[in-house]
Amino acid sequence: MAKKRKPGLSDLLRVPDDRPVDLSAYDARATTGGPRDKRAALADIARTGERLADLQERLWAASTAGDRRRVLLVLQGMDTSGKGGTVKHVIGQFNPSGCRIKAFKAPTPRERKHSFLWRIRRELPHPGELGIFDRSHYEDVLIARVRELAPPAELGRRYDQINDFEESLADDGVTLIKCFLHISYEEQRRRLLERLDRPDKHWKFNVGDIDERELWPAYQEAYELALHRCSSPQAPWYLIPADRKWYRNWAVGRLLLEHLQALDPRYPKADFDVAEARERLLKGA
Amino acid sequence: MAKKRKPGLSDLLRVPDDRPVDLSAYDARATTGGPRDKRAALADIARTGERLADLQERLWAASTAGDRRRVLLVLQGMDTSGKGGTVKHVIGQFNPSGCRIKAFKAPTPRERKHSFLWRIRRELPHPGELGIFDRSHYEDVLIARVRELAPPAELGRRYDQINDFEESLADDGVTLIKCFLHISYEEQRRRLLERLDRPDKHWKFNVGDIDERELWPAYQEAYELALHRCSSPQAPWYLIPADRKWYRNWAVGRLLLEHLQALDPRYPKADFDVAEARERLLKGA
Numbered sequence: 001m002a003k004k005r006k007p008g009l010s011d012l013l014r015v016p017d018d019r020p021v022d023l024s025a026y027d028a029r030a031t032t033g034g035p036r037d038k039r040a041a042l043a044d045i046a047r048t049g050e051r052l053a054d055l056q057e058r059l060w061a062a063s064t065a066g067d068r069r070r071v072l073l074v075l076q077g078m079d080t081s082g083k084g085g086t087v088k089h090v091i092g093q094f095n096p097s098g099c100r101i102k103a104f105k106a107p108t109p110r111e112r113k114h115s116f117l118w119r120i121r122r123e124l125p126h127p128g129e130l131g132i133f134d135r136s137h138y139e140d141v142l143i144a145r146v147r148e149l150a151p152p153a154e155l156g157r158r159y160d161q162i163n164d165f166e167e168s169l170a171d172d173g174v175t176l177i178k179c180f181l182h183i184s185y186e187e188q189r190r191r192l193l194e195r196l197d198r199p200d201k202h203w204k205f206n207v208g209d210i211d212e213r214e215l216w217p218a219y220q221e222a223y224e225l226a227l228h229r230c231s232s233p234q235a236p237w238y239l240i241p242a243d244r245k246w247y248r249n250w251a252v253g254r255l256l257l258e259h260l261q262a263l264d265p266r267y268p269k270a271d272f273d274v275a276e277a278r279e280r281l282l283k284g285a
Numbered sequence: 286m287a288k289k290r291k292p293g294l295s296d297l298l299r300v301p302d303d304r305p306v307d308l309s310a311y312d313a314r315a316t317t318g319g320p321r322d323k324r325a326a327l328a329d330i331a332r333t334g335e336r337l338a339d340l341q342e343r344l345w346a347a348s349t350a351g352d353r354r355r356v357l358l359v360l361q362g363m364d365t366s367g368k369g370g371t372v373k374h375v376i377g378q379f380n381p382s383g384c385r386i387k388a389f390k391a392p393t394p395r396e397r398k399h400s401f402l403w404r405i406r407r408e409l410p411h412p413g414e415l416g417i418f419d420r421s422h423y424e425d426v427l428i429a430r431v432r433e434l435a436p437p438a439e440l441g442r443r444y445d446q447i448n449d450f451e452e453s454l455a456d457d458g459v460t461l462i463k464c465f466l467h468i469s470y471e472e473q474r475r476r477l478l479e480r481l482d483r484p485d486k487h488w489k490f491n492v493g494d495i496d497e498r499e500l501w502p503a504y505q506e507a508y509e510l511a512l513h514r515c516s517s518p519q520a521p522w523y524l525i526p527a528d529r530k531w532y533r534n535w536a537v538g539r540l541l542l543e544h545l546q547a548l549d550p551r552y553p554k555a556d557f558d559v560a561e562a563r564e565r566l567l568k569g570a
Contacts, residue, residue: 061488087382096381097372097388097419134382189566196563202555203346210565270487278481280495281474 008258009033009251013238015180017231021224028184030241038246045250048257049093055260056130058267060098063128065268068173071259072124072131073252076138077181078219079209080191081242083134086181089249090256091132100125103134116140116158117165127173130256137162141226146218159229166235175259176235179252180227181242185216293543294318294536298523300465302516306509313469315526323531330535333542334378340545341415343552345383348413350553353458356544357409357416358537361423362466363504364494365476366527368419371466374534375541376417385410388419401425401443402450412458415541422447426511431503444514451520460544461520464537465512466527470501 012033015021035041059069073091075083084103091099102123111119117137125131141158144150150158166176183191192209195201212219231237238255242248297318300306320326344354358376360368369388376384387408396404402422410416426443429435435443451461468476477494480486497504516522523540527533 061485064488084382088380091381092377094381095373096376096379096384097369097386099381101382103382189569192566193563196559196566199555200346200552202559203349203553205555205557205562207557207562210562210569213566213569267485268488270484270490272490272492274481274487277490277492277495278478281477281481281498284474284495284498 009254010236010238010258013240013251013255015227015231015237015239017228017233017236019228021227023182023220023224026182026239026241028182028187028241028243031244031247032241032251034247034250038244041246041250045089045093045253048253052093052253052257052260053095055257055263055265056094056098058265059130059260059263060095060128061267062265063126065271067265067268068127069175069263069265070125070127070129070131070173071175071177071256071263072133072169073256074133074136074138074176074178075181075252076136076142076179076223077242078183078188078216079206079212080188080195081181081183082245082248083181085245086179086249086252087132087134090253091130093253094130098129099132100129101132101134104136104139116144117161120165124169124174137165138226138230141230142219142222143212145222145225146215159226162230163232163235166230167232170234175263177255177259178230178235178237179240179255180223180237181240181248183242187243188213294539295521295523295543298525298536298540300512300516300522300524302513302518302521304513306512308467308505308509311467311524311526313467313472313526313528316529316532317526317536319532319535323529326531326535330374330378330538333538337378337538337542337545338380340542340548340550341379341383343550344415344545344548345380345413346552347550348411350556352550352553353412354460354548354550355410355412355414355416355458356460356462356541356548357418357454358541359418359421359423359461359463360466360537361421361427361464361508362527363468363473363501364491364497365473365480366466366468367530367533368466370530371464371534371537372417372419375538376415378538379415383414384417385414386417386419389421389424400446401429402446405450409454409459422450423511423515426515427504427507428497430507430510431500444511447515448517448520451515452517455519460548462540462544463515463520463522464525464540465508465522466525466533468527472528473498 035044062069075086077083087101091101100123107119120137141155141162145155169176192205195205227237227239240248240251320329347354360371362368372386376386385408392404405422426440430440454461477490480490512522512524525533525536
């Protein structure tokens with residue numbers, strides 16, 4: 001980028017695309033670039049809520065005049081990493097009517113008959129919208145790799161297919177913000193135990209989550225590969241230290257703010273005669 | 286209802302289904318059953334936000350164990366009556382991931398090839414969700430009647446078709462909350478003029494809105510007919526005085542609260558061995 005600017009959180013959390021990723025080198029309790037504690041983070045979040053909603057409204061307003069731009073937030077991370085909590089707390093600050101949220105589950109038989117990107121394309125945000133994917137096409141190189149749900153050659157091709165797909169999205173006005181919510185093995189244990197300790201959290205618990213947990217090293221490796229092979233200037237990955245929920249929420253909100261500010265959406269100019277419309281209104285019985 | 290209970294806002298705002306509706310008899314500036322002023326309303330709204338989100342989570346949790354119940358809020362009203370504002374302020378209190386919001390526009394050519402309920406059925410909330418319709422199938426007996434978009438005989442049949450449709454929804458676990466946002470002719474003028482006065486609101490203004498406004502009496506009549514013919518114990522209409530935005534938001538939030546409380550959704554019991562799961566987690570490396 002030729003334009004000089006103060007480095008933002010986006011610069012601090014962007015996964016480098018020139019070398020392999022080693023997740024063990026990233027502290028999941030870090031608070032990179034963030035406020036000094038939870039109280040300061042909550043205060044900052046409360047302060048920026050209105051700016052986020054205002055930028056979202058501008059983006060929407062611009063779309064009514066033909067601006068095709070939109071934002072797609074992709075949330076990935078191990079079970080309990082806080083994908084759902086991020087939607088609740090961060091996306092909860094936006095006007096819900098401009099948000100298109102999709103939580104991807106295991107593909108249905110119908111979905112499995114198509115290319116893995118088929119169901120993704122159907123859930124993309126429309127111009128002016130903020131799209132949120134809770135899991136995404138990356139599952140097809142994560143659980144699919146760990147659980148060997150596709151032949152190795154096919155898995156190998158998917159990284160390039162994802163890159164091509166995301167490039168085409170960027171060309172069509174989609175600002176991609178891909179967040180990997182990075183939690184530690186110990187933190188996941190604490191969170192799963194907490195779900196067991198509270199009867200009002202049992203519904204969130206799935207015995208299958210323990211089976212997945214036993215494959216932790218394989219998942220970390222799959223994430224390292226996905227983050228490395230699918231980071232590009234147009235569609236970078238951001239690694240969000242997520243052991244502290246307040247930092248995770250602050251950081252994702254800040255990334256959204258930085259990207260929306262960079263888009264700088266504007267209210268469209270009136271395409272009608274304002275004076276004439278006013279006169280008609282005042283004249284009416 | 287055999288059960289004795291304190292009358293709620295639902296009782297106060299429900300449109301009587303035993304006699305024709307005369308909208309001119311309802312004061313759009315009323316604050317029926319509400320707090321005494323804006324400040325008190327905002328305080329009350331802030332207090333109930335957490336209860337709404339908690340009930341929503343329970344409804345969602347119950348659905349993971351097979352409970353098919355869900356809520357569908359239908360918002361209707363003249364231009365500027367505040368359908369969008371209600372979504373922003375009232376629905377903004379819920380977890381966005383459990384909300385399915387649909388703003389219905391003029392039907393597309395594809396939609397027009399089907400029965401008027403076809404596109405509605407595709408947007409219904411799934412079990413555990415809170416669905417929100419900003420406009421709905423009622424447009425097909427409102428603008429369709431005023432603008433004569435269908436033959437009279439067909440229009441006449443639609444009321445019964447709507448009643449049958451809504452009865453089938455109720456039978457399938459859908460709690461319908463149909464809200465007519467009732468504003469006065471003068472208040473609409475003020476709001477349209479405000480949009481003209483503010484360049485950041487021009488994008489919301491549509492010259493067609495003035496054309497519709499000139500048909501105000503025909504629209505009021507169409508609403509009176511729809512409210513009368515499609516109010517049933519299973520799917521009543523609520524008439525929300527909407528000239529005061531703070532009352533409108535308070536009232537719709539309160540209706541949602543009363544209905545969710547009546548549903549009384551419960552967290553499902555664990556369907557797995559909690560002690561065994563805990564042991565596996567603690568044993569893991």
